[in-house]
Structures are given as C-alpha cells and as structure tokens.
Amino acid sequence: MDILTLDPTKFIDLNATGVCFLFIVGFIGGLVSGFIGSGGAFVLTPGMMSLGVPGTVAVASNMCHKFPKALVGAIKRFRYGQVDVKLGLVMAASAAVGVQMGIRIQQVILEKWGQAGSDLYVSLSFVAVLVLVGGYVMRDALRCARSGGVETTAPLALRLQAIELPPMLTFRRSGIRISLWFTLPVGFATGMLAATIAVGGFIGVPGMIYVMGVPGLMASATELVIAFVMGLGGSINWAMHGMVDIRLVLIILGGSLLGVQLGAIGTTYVREHMIKMVMAVIMLIVAVSRGIALPRYLVQLGLMDVSPEVLGVLGKISFGSMCLALLTGAVIILGSMWKGRAAAREEAHGQA
Amino acid sequence: MATQTARKPWGKTIVFGILSAALYAGVFAFADTIAAHFAQGSYWAAGPIATVFLFSYVHGEFTGNLWSVLGVEATRKAARKPETATTSTATKPATVRPAARRATLNA
Incomplete structure (x- = not known):
C-alpha cells in the first residue's frame, strides 16, 4: 500500500453528517464520563461501525479517544479533591490482569462457537451484569433519595474493612483502610468487563462503592484514573497494529473534552446519590438494549427462528435504545446541574 | 453557574x-x-x-x-471523607456519611 493514501478497507471517507454525529456523541459521552466515570463507549463503537468503520478500527479509535478524555476529567476532578490516585493505580494494576483474562475468554469462545457465539456471550454478559448491578445501584440510589441524599457505607464494605488481612492498604483520600486482597477482585472484574463490553466502570464504580466502601463521588472520579491507565495501554497496543484512525479520534475528542469538563463540574452541583441514579438508569436501559439484540445471535447460532426483517427492526431498536440511554443520562445530569445552580443562587441570596 | x-x-x-x-x-x-x-x-x-x-x-x-x-464553574468542594475513614477507625466505622458541605470553588 502507498503510505500516502488511506487503505479504504480500514478507513472510511468522512462526510459532514458523520463528523457531526461523532462530535455530538463524543460530547454526550464525555458529559456522562465526567459525571459517572465511564460511559459513551457502548454507543461510540457501534455508532462508528454504523458509519462503515470496521469493528477493530472502531474499538481502537474509541479507546484512543477515551484515555486523554479520562486524563482531562481526572485532572479536573482531582482539583475538586475527588480523585484517589493511589486507589486508581492499585485498581488499574489488577484491572490489567482482568483485561488479559477477559481477552483470553473471548478468544476461547470465538474459537469454539465463532463470531455469533462471541457476540452472544458479550450480550449476555451485558444483560446479566447490568441488570444485577444496575438494579442494585438503582435500589440504593432510590433509598438515598428517600433519606434526603444521605449516603451510607454498604454493610459488606464495613465488614471487609474490619478484617485485618495483610497487606492492609490505607487510601487517605477515600478515607478507607482495607486489605489488598479485597481490592483485587474488584479491579480484576473491572478489567474483565472492560475487555468484554468495553465499559469496565459499570462494575468498577459500584465495586468500589459497595465492596470497598469508597464514597460514590470519589469512586466515579477514581474510575477515570483506571480508564486512563487501561486506555493508554490498550491504545498503544492498537496503535502498534496500525488500527487507530486519528481523524475519528480527534473529532470525538473535540466533543468529549467539552463534555467531560462539564460533567466534572456537574458533580459539584448535585447530591451524591445522583451519580448512582444516572449510572443505574444508563445501565438498565443499556441492559434492555442488549436484551433486544439477543435474538440476532440466537438465530445465527441456530437456536431461534426469526425473519431477517424482524431482526433488522430489533437491531435498530437496540441501537436507538443505547443512544437513548446516553441521552437520558445527559438530560438527568444537565437537569440536576440546573437545579443545583438554582439552589446555589438561593443560598447565595440568603447569605447576602 | x-x-x-x-x-x-x-x-x-x-x-x-x-x-x-x-x-x-x-x-x-x-x-x-x-x-x-x-x-x-x-x-x-x-x-x-x-x-x-x-x-x-x-x-x-x-x-x-x-x-x-461562559459562567459554568464548580460550586462546591464535593469530596469529603466518610466517617469510616483512617487507620484507627477502621474497626469501628460509622454507617452514615454526612452530606457534603457547600463551599465555593473556582477551578
């Protein structure tokens, strides 16, 4: 291949519609990431693929925009005192092992059951994890909301913190002291999920909150450190294989850096349970979206009989509902910020 | 803001x-x-x-x-440590975290 021309099998021709779509999804994804620590990837990858970008290039380009976005978000939230760098690095180390395990499992499934089997595994993981974890987070968020936004430490975290199992780690920023052995499964599961559904934060943030006892605000901000470390490693790997389309990365980054800063600012306006609420709403809608996509893979594996027309409609509904998940999260964040702004103004007037 | x-x-x-x-x-x-x-x-x-x-x-x-x-800035120091914190309190953690206190923050 002439290196001065693009390989058309890997790189698409960009048009105004595609650029606008990527910029807007980048902005909304950034807004959600800045607020809950993750999100956006589950729409961006299929979104890029719907524009004709090959799957591997879409995954690589998505990851390459994710780590600088996470870096900017982490720095912003560090300034607000919300990031526990030590915790982020400890979690990222065990997450890296989880990623390798996740990739290995994917490879085994791919060899045994082919692409449809792998897609079914990914979708089932999506549905199972998001329904279970998302449902639990939602229940807790509603309980917090009913009690006036007061956040309590989960009973499991309290029990684990009380167990003196060396080596004990103290995370001063988060205000917790816990055995290394209890941080490892959370980091490992985060990496596994990141390698499977590309959004490790959906288990990393709830894991830090409910297993380790990290405050929700701190967990969502620390997730950005994990995303940065894992994203940087993954991006270097993909870039060495020449799979990153820098044009797509920069367009998405243009929108997401605007969004991630706004999302980070938003965390200072809302009560803590709103972070859980946004995360739970997005997780549950995405679970429904992936559930709708399941028949396609079951048909490919010969386990179900559905006409191609119906599958086409289901595919569109599935993608539409993923976009809806992101959009709903963004609306809740902006609405909460708006309310928080009004409350801050009232407070300022009251003090004047 | x-x-x-x-x-x-x-x-x-x-x-x-x-x-x-x-x-x-x-x-x-x-x-x-x-x-x-x-x-x-x-x-x-x-x-x-x-x-x-x-x-x-x-x-x-x-x-x-x-x-x-554009006037969109952070409004309060959002992070706070839960009462479960620190080495000495690890075995006798509190169960309720106080609501984050409001403070103006320009960042």
Whole structure:
C-alpha cells in the first residue's frame, strides 16, 4: 500500500453528517464520563461501525479517544479533591490482569462457537451484569433519595474493612483502610468487563462503592484514573497494529473534552446519590438494549427462528435504545446541574 | 453557574482556542496522509499517542477556560471523607456519611 493514501478497507471517507454525529456523541459521552466515570463507549463503537468503520478500527479509535478524555476529567476532578490516585493505580494494576483474562475468554469462545457465539456471550454478559448491578445501584440510589441524599457505607464494605488481612492498604483520600486482597477482585472484574463490553466502570464504580466502601463521588472520579491507565495501554497496543484512525479520534475528542469538563463540574452541583441514579438508569436501559439484540445471535447460532426483517427492526431498536440511554443520562445530569445552580443562587441570596 | 464573580479567563480562552483551531486545521489539512502514516503501526504508534496528548492539553485547556468564560464553574468542594475513614477507625466505622458541605470553588 502507498503510505500516502488511506487503505479504504480500514478507513472510511468522512462526510459532514458523520463528523457531526461523532462530535455530538463524543460530547454526550464525555458529559456522562465526567459525571459517572465511564460511559459513551457502548454507543461510540457501534455508532462508528454504523458509519462503515470496521469493528477493530472502531474499538481502537474509541479507546484512543477515551484515555486523554479520562486524563482531562481526572485532572479536573482531582482539583475538586475527588480523585484517589493511589486507589486508581492499585485498581488499574489488577484491572490489567482482568483485561488479559477477559481477552483470553473471548478468544476461547470465538474459537469454539465463532463470531455469533462471541457476540452472544458479550450480550449476555451485558444483560446479566447490568441488570444485577444496575438494579442494585438503582435500589440504593432510590433509598438515598428517600433519606434526603444521605449516603451510607454498604454493610459488606464495613465488614471487609474490619478484617485485618495483610497487606492492609490505607487510601487517605477515600478515607478507607482495607486489605489488598479485597481490592483485587474488584479491579480484576473491572478489567474483565472492560475487555468484554468495553465499559469496565459499570462494575468498577459500584465495586468500589459497595465492596470497598469508597464514597460514590470519589469512586466515579477514581474510575477515570483506571480508564486512563487501561486506555493508554490498550491504545498503544492498537496503535502498534496500525488500527487507530486519528481523524475519528480527534473529532470525538473535540466533543468529549467539552463534555467531560462539564460533567466534572456537574458533580459539584448535585447530591451524591445522583451519580448512582444516572449510572443505574444508563445501565438498565443499556441492559434492555442488549436484551433486544439477543435474538440476532440466537438465530445465527441456530437456536431461534426469526425473519431477517424482524431482526433488522430489533437491531435498530437496540441501537436507538443505547443512544437513548446516553441521552437520558445527559438530560438527568444537565437537569440536576440546573437545579443545583438554582439552589446555589438561593443560598447565595440568603447569605447576602 | 458560578456563585461568585471572578475574573474570567478571556485571554487563556482566546489563546488556547486559536491554538486548538490551528492544530485541528493543521491535522485535517493533511488528514489522509497523517492517518495513513500512523496506520503503519510499529514505531508509528507514537504518532497517534503523542497527538492525542497534545490535543488533550491544548483543547482541554481551551474547553476548561471556555466553560469558565461562559459562567459554568464548580460550586462546591464535593469530596469529603466518610466517617469510616483512617487507620484507627477502621474497626469501628460509622454507617452514615454526612452530606457534603457547600463551599465555593473556582477551578
């Protein structure tokens, strides 16, 4: 291949519609990431693929925009005192092992059951994890909301913190002291999920909150450190294989850096349970979206009989509902910020 | 959204805005050539990584200052430590975290 021309099998021709779509999804994804620590990837990858970008290039380009976005978000939230760098690095180390395990499992499934089997595994993981974890987070968020936004430490975290199992780690920023052995499964599961559904934060943030006892605000901000470390490693790997389309990365980054800063600012306006609420709403809608996509893979594996027309409609509904998940999260964040702004103004007037 | 008046960073916003626009114009003027070179992999992997770091600094500074100029700023110090904290209290943690206190924060 002439290196001065693009390989058309890997790189698409960009048009105004595609650029606008990527910029807007980048902005909304950034807004959600800045607020809950993750999100956006589950729409961006299929979104890029719907524009004709090959799957591997879409995954690589998505990851390459994710780590600088996470870096900017982490720095912003560090300034607000919300990031526990030590915790982020400890979690990222065990997450890296989880990623390798996740990739290995994917490879085994791919060899045994082919692409449809792998897609079914990914979708089932999506549905199972998001329904279970998302449902639990939602229940807790509603309980917090009913009690006036007061956040309590989960009973499991309290029990684990009380167990003196060396080596004990103290995370001063988060205000917790816990055995290394209890941080490892959370980091490992985060990496596994990141390698499977590309959004490790959906288990990393709830894991830090409910297993380790990290405050929700701190967990969502620390997730950005994990995303940065894992994203940087993954991006270097993909870039060495020449799979990153820098044009797509920069367009998405243009929108997401605007969004991630706004999302980070938003965390200072809302009560803590709103972070859980946004995360739970997005997780549950995405679970429904992936559930709708399941028949396609079951048909490919010969386990179900559905006409191609119906599958086409289901595919569109599935993608539409993923976009809806992101959009709903963004609306809740902006609405909460708006309310928080009004409350801050009232407070300022009251003090004047 | 700021709750107190502070000097807005117009200068930084304009400087980083121009730099950001120049970087985007520079890359997209030769987008296909640059993308093709970076797609060679191996040592060329440094290209996209260095590029996104540069853009994240320049465009990140621009966007951060832009929100400040638009009056969208953080309003309170959101982080607080739960009462479960620290070495000495690890075995006798409190179960309720106080609501985060409000304070003005310009960042």
